[in-house]
Amino acid sequence: MDNLFESINNILQSPLLRLAWYLLLFSVAVLWLALVFWTLKDARRRIDDALIIVVAVLTSLVFPFIGTLVYTILRPAEYLDDIRERELEMRAMEQELMSTQLCPNCRTLVRDDYIVCPRCRKQLRSTCVSCERPLERSWRVCPYCGEETDQQVSRPEAPALEETAEPFQREALGRSRA
Ligand SMILES: [Zn+2]
Ligand SMILES: [Zn+2]
Structure with missing residues (x-):
């Protein structure tokens, strides 16, 4: 042992x-x-x-x-990077959504720089006769080339807003206009 x-x-x-x-x-x-x-x-x-x-x-x-x-x-x-990336993506999607609106005629989603609705061909904006850029409805003169526009500047988006408004909002709109 x-x-x-x-x-x-x-x-x-x-x-x-x-x-x-x-x-x-x-x-x-x-x-x-x-x-x-x-x-x-x-x-x-x-x-x-x-x-x-x-x-x-x-x-x-x-x-x-x-x-x-x-x-x-x-x-x-x-990872923090993934979280940041996802937040950026969400923000981009939000922006994308904010820059879209409904066609007043057929309710298709259209981007706010569209000139014509791609579905029903409704004219959404007019273009400058000289440089052919899309014009805001309230512009009297083209800011890109200085050409006079022949747009009638009267209550730009009001009809579309009135169409989408809830009854109580419509009432308020009517009141504010009266
Ligand atoms: Zn349309
Ligand atoms: Zn122009």
């Missing part, structure tokens, strides 16, 4: 095993620090708040591996 114990002790004391042990410890330490660095990099892409980033990195540093695992479970699902 003593012999067995001694031989195990000898193996444990052998320089080769000791070297292997140090190598293992070194690898674990490198992996640990790499995970801390990864937490920092990942948190900066996902979290806007510097304090929370510091807490995440410290957790990863103080509790090796477990801290990183906890961070991975609790981290926000989306």
Whole structure:
């Protein structure tokens, strides 16, 4: 029995095993620090708040591996860049919607720079006789080339508004005009 114990002790004391042990410890330490660095990099892409980033990195540093695992479970699902991109897309869609209106004749969605309704061919705007750019209904002169327009400037959008207005709004419109 003593012999067995001694031989195990000898193996444990052998320089080769000791070297292997140090190598293992070194690898674990490198992996640990790499995970801390990864937490920092990942948190900066996902979290806007510097304090929370510091807490995440410290957790990863103080509790090796477990801290990183906890961070991975609790981290926000989306990258900040993706969130920003989605917000930009939403804003672009909003703008697109705001620049559309209904054709007063057939109720098709038309953009506010259309000259003619693509569906029912109703004239939505007139164009300048000289440079052929679309004119706002209230313009008496073309702002691009200075040509006089022959538009009658009278209550520009009122008829269309009256058509779409709710009864109570129509009443208010009538009152304001009277
Ligand atoms: Zn139309
Ligand atoms: Zn013009």
